[in-house]
Amino acid sequence: MSEDTVDRTGLFGLQKDGSPIVDAAVLADRFNxxxxxxxxxxxxxxxxxxxxxxxxxDAGKRRLSVRIGNRIWVAIVSEDGCVLSEEMRFLRMTS
Incomplete structure (x- = not known):
């Protein structure tokens, strides 16, 4: 996802320690x-x-990485839970 199309709304909640909480519907959408x-x-x-x-x-930011199979979704999240950037990466499968 390009920087221009990043949704900067608060898609994540935050735990008391500042760790992001991702809604299952949001994460499911990212992985289609x-x-x-x-x-x-x-x-x-x-x-x-x-x-x-x-x-x-980078103080105050969190990098969240989620892997399912050969796909890794990486999001940089601000202190208030807003997505600053995100991308989907694909791992090359080896035999």
Missing amino acids: LAPDLLMDHLRRGLVRSRVEVGTGA
């Missing part, structure tokens, strides 16, 4: 999945995620 299928993937342990806290010039 039905919310029920995303929840099934979560229950089966097929969804991996990581939150990295920005330091220095």
Whole structure:
């Protein structure tokens, strides 16, 4: 997604420690999945995620990475939960 088309509204809630909370419908949309299928993937342990806290010039930002299969969605989120940038990456499958 280009910088010009990024939705800068607050798509995420924040926990008390500042970690983002992603609504299942929002995440399902990013992966082009039905919310029920995303929840099934979560229950089966097929969804991996990581939150990295920005330091220095990136203080106050979080990088959220979510992987399902060979797809990784990465979003940079501000302190107030607004998406600053996002992109979908595809891993090359090796044999």
